[in-house]
Amino acid sequence: MVDTFRSSTSLASITGPHDNDNGSPTSTGSNLEAEHEHVFRPIESRALTRVTEHEAYELMVKGFSPNYRGNPDLDRNRSAAIPPESNCSLFITGLAPTLTTHELLAGVRDVGRIYATHINAPEPDRGHNTCAAKVVFFERAAAERFYDHYAPTGFAVRTQPTHIGRVVWNRIRSAELDVGGRKSRVLVISGPPGIVNERALRAYFATKIQYQVDEVVPHQASAGEDRALIEFRFGSYRCQAESARMALAREFKEFGVFCEFGESTLPCPLAHC
Known part of the structure; x- marks a missing residue:
């Protein structure tokens, strides 16, 4: 079944036997780091190398700590004028x-x-x-x-x-966003088991974004349906859940993959937090 799926990232080449499709224990971000060679860093971040004295000075001039690892030139990384x-x-x-x-x-x-x-x-x-x-x-x-x-x-x-x-x-200020809305760092993903399984999704997201995982929670799909349902809790909405959702919608909607933000009606009472 997996061989029938082809995207720009060739998901079929990275899918393996899918995990946790029978309600086995939740996996967390720490499992990810042990199982995969990928080093996940926040998107638009710098590698964890020691900054030079000049680089540290430039960061401080821009209002950042000399230890800051993000991209100080991105608008979303700068202190909001609030x-x-x-x-x-x-x-x-x-x-x-x-x-x-x-x-x-x-x-x-x-x-x-x-x-x-x-x-x-x-x-x-x-x-x-x-x-x-x-x-x-x-x-x-x-x-x-x-x-x-x-x-x-x-x-x-x-x-x-x-x-x-x-x-x-934080002295680097951030303004309110999506007040009263439903955007979150949690994605609820459903679709064919050959695509919607933890191992395949982790590998696919690694080709698209740099990210951290809080935990991945499998859910029981509706009886009689050949579909899987997974709650994927990223470390952030910004550049992680938002980008992952866009990638899935762009490349796998035609294969019956659907992705929504986490809702409070899911087993975790605050899944959207």
């Missing part, structure tokens, strides 16, 4: 040095839809022995809920509770 009270971006320092995207997002529940996340790895040679993380919400109200809850006491992930991070407003 007042502080409209900022939707927070920064957390002092997190566990082995922090994963899944661990970070597992601690950000019951708050609101997340637009983007990014984890800065430790840099011991620069005196940074812990991780830092950026969390950007779609809406200011959600960002305030997170700040009000964790700024007084600190933020820690459940798996590494001894590392308590300090929560502050």
